[in-house]
Amino acid sequence: MTEGAAASEFSAAVLAEFVRQGVRHVVLSPGSRSQALALAAARFESAGLVTLHVRIDERGAGFLALGLAVETEVPTLVVTTSGTAVGNLLPSVLESHHSGVPMILLTADRPEELRGIGSNQTTDQLGMFGSFVRFAREVEAPSVGTFDAGAAVELARAAFSAASGHSGAPGPVHVNLAFREPLSGTFDESVLAGITVGERPDSRHPADSLDVETRPDTVVVAGHSAGSGAEEVARSLGAPLLAEVSSGARFGPNLVAAYRQLLRNPEFGARVKRVIVFGHPTLSREIPSLIERDDVETIVIRGRSGEQYNPGHRVERFADAVRVVAAGPPDPAWVGSWVSASRKLLDVVKVVDPTLARTDDHRAVAEFTRAQLAEFREPVSRRMLVEAIWQKTWPHDRLVFGSSRLIREADSVVPGKRIRVHANRGLAGIDGTVATAVGIALESQFGDASGNSSAGTTRLVLGDLALLHDAGSLLAAPGERLPRMQIIVGNDGGGTIFDTLEVAATAEPESFDRVMYTPQDVRFEALAAAYGWEHRLVTNRGELDEALSTPEGRTIVEVPLPRA
Ligand SMILES: Cc1ncc(C[n+]2csc(CCOP(=O)(O)OP(=O)(O)O)c2C)c(N)n1
Ligand SMILES: [Mg+2]
Numbered sequence: 001m002t003e004g005a006a007a008s009e010f011s012a013a014v015l016a017e018f019v020r021q022g023v024r025h026v027v028l029s030p031g032s033r034s035q036a037l038a039l040a041a042a043r044f045e046s047a048g049l050v051t052l053h054v055r056i057d058e059r060g061a062g063f064l065a066l067g068l069a070v071e072t073e074v075p076t077l078v079v080t081t082s083g084t085a086v087g088n089l090l091p092s093v094l095e096s097h098h099s100g101v102p103m104i105l106l107t108a109d110r111p112e113e114l115r116g117i118g119s120n121q122t123t124d125q126l127g128m129f130g131s132f133v134r135f136a137r138e139v140e141a142p143s144v145g146t147f148d149a150g151a152a153v154e155l156a157r158a159a160f161s162a163a164s165g166h167s168g169a170p171g172p173v174h175v176n177l178a179f180r181e182p183l184s185g186t187f188d189e190s191v192l193a194g195i196t197v198g199e200r201p202d203s204r205h206p207a208d209s210l211d212v213e214t215r216p217d218t219v220v221v222a223g224h225s226a227g228s229g230a231e232e233v234a235r236s237l238g239a240p241l242l243a244e245v246s247s248g249a250r251f252g253p254n255l256v257a258a259y260r261q262l263l264r265n266p267e268f269g270a271r272v273k274r275v276i277v278f279g280h281p282t283l284s285r286e287i288p289s290l291i292e293r294d295d296v297e298t299i300v301i302r303g304r305s306g307e308q309y310n311p312g313h314r315v316e317r318f319a320d321a322v323r324v325v326a327a328g329p330p331d332p333a334w335v336g337s338w339v340s341a342s343r344k345l346l347d348v349v350k351v352v353d354p355t356l357a358r359t360d361d362h363r364a365v366a367e368f369t370r371a372q373l374a375e376f377r378e379p380v381s382r383r384m385l386v387e388a389i390w391q392k393t394w395p396h397d398r399l400v401f402g403s404s405r406l407i408r409e410a411d412s413v414v415p416g417k418r419i420r421v422h423a424n425r426g427l428a429g430i431d432g433t434v435a436t437a438v439g440i441a442l443e444s445q446f447g448d449a450s451g452n453s454s455a456g457t458t459r460l461v462l463g464d465l466a467l468l469h470d471a472g473s474l475l476a477a478p479g480e481r482l483p484r485m486q487i488i489v490g491n492d493g494g495g496t497i498f499d500t501l502e503v504a505a506t507a508e509p510e511s512f513d514r515v516m517y518t519p520q521d522v523r524f525e526a527l528a529a530a531y532g533w534e535h536r537l538v539t540n541r542g543e544l545d546e547a548l549s550t551p552e553g554r555t556i557v558e559v560p561l562p563r564a
Helices: 003-021 035-046 058-072 090-099 149-164 229-237 259-264 286-292 332-346 354-358 362-377 382-391 405-413 433-446 464-469 496-500 509-517 524-531 541-549
Strands: 025-028 051-054 076-080 103-109 136-139 172-178 209-213 218-222 241-243 274-278 297-301 317-319 321-325 398-401 420-423 458-463 485-491 534-537 554-560
Touching: 003 035, 003 149, 025 035, 025 058, 035 051, 035 076, 051 058, 051 433, 058 076, 058 090, 058 103, 058 433, 090 103, 090 172, 103 149, 136 149, 149 172, 209 317, 218 229, 229 241, 229 274, 229 321, 241 259, 259 286, 259 332, 259 405, 274 286, 297 321, 362 541, 382 405, 382 458, 382 485, 382 541, 398 405, 398 433, 405 458, 405 496, 420 433, 433 458, 433 464, 433 485, 458 464, 464 485, 496 509, 524 534, 524 554, 534 541, 541 554
Parallel strands: 025 051, 025 076, 076 103, 103 172, 136 172, 209 321, 218 241, 218 274, 274 297, 297 317, 398 420, 398 458, 458 485, 485 554, 534 554
Antiparallel strands: none
8 A cells, every 4th residue: 555545545434434324425625635535535426325516615515515414414524625624614513513413524634743834724723613513533644554444434433423413412523634645546446335325323312201281371482493393292282383484393283373473462472381492493582582581481392403592591491302291181272362363463465356357247357457467566575575485385395594584574474384494593694505505405306326306496585695695605516416496585785684673773874784784786697697597587476476486497586675
């Protein structure tokens, strides 16, 4: 074995064990120091063992890996070179930590003797992610003398286990690998033939289950990523289900979509005395205010996040799961009052009466046609936009929201529907949204390395600034897999979420606009064209329905929205 071959043999041995453990996707950004890992990953892809994605920007690569892992629930590998490349992974590491999405960073580094002496592209990489990673390991440069295939296997198992949350919450893991020149050689490709691709690891088994009695004063809150278990518990408890739009539990007979308005209403909010929380609520002020009340007792079901939800440190009990024990049959009046009040609040008034079209009265028919045309030409509002998108999304599709106003709008108005919705609510950044959605789209549409595909479209719904923040992730090199995807950008010329804050009324308008609204006048049509995306401008309901009904390829659907 030559020295370069040692780097490549070691890289192949590490990748082989990751594949055995269940890793299916590798995202990498180019670089010299990481070449042994990168070239081995390319061979693993040719052998059908992993799906490889190449992106030049490590920040986007990290979020792409996160999106892939949201779908697979298995750690995705991210391979980078040394220096600032590694620093660019921090945003996705933070989101991965806070949302409990597994990923494994394999960052290349200079060997010991080249550190701390001003070597090119060399910094202090170990510990760069601080307490945000579940595990950080330094790996010495492989060499002929010390080559140890067993160490490679042990390393991959430990990293995979930590990222998967086998002894804690799932999240990010950092493996910093030194490589000495020559940086790569060949490896024995017979390794590729002998790998059995891993099974999906079992999700954690709930250990600590808490008995909860039915009581007509209890609500179930389903925050981000709560999962469908929250809906089941609400039903068996006979409790109103206050489920956020990305909870995975916004459906079922107990759903209270207008939960924010009802919590503000003393007739409803004040009667709550017990709250059971699943997932991570972030979209309202009403939920934390409820939990902080002195007369309310809160039970939190431990989620995937590296940090448990505990507003005002008021949570009484944490548990891995709840078991409903009936103190008596649930009181149907309790949940019924919430559900019917919510439905009443959200009821849409139908403008056009379709029975008019069936009449012989010419004036009535003309009236109907006029009304229909008017509806068709109605300018798009935020509510109309999110309702139309929700309506057009089906279980084989994916819906992703950015951290702009539109997710809050959707959370206030959309009805129950069992569809897959994601948003980066771990830290609710406006960064990395395009890359995350592309990851979700690619995995849901192409599946694993065996090419399992399901039909379906991924729609990303976000604001103009969030799209511009991650415009670089529109890039995909020739030869990369391309998703079927619509990016629906509500273009209100800047960050209008700040207009909804108290400060908007008190700040000096010019300063407010300069430093908070931050206006932009980007031509999205040109941006789309530059990256090879289609562009559609949608200004009224008719055009919106048409655009949503014909998703093809990769399209940016630009919807101008009024600032107010
Ligand atoms: C990385 C990051 N930087 C800054 C913020 C603060 N922030 C939250 S929303 C927002 C503006 C969003 O604007 P846009 O995407 O156009 O949505 P709109 O509010 O107009 O609906 C900003 C800057 C953030 N959440 N994440
Ligand atoms: Mg905006």
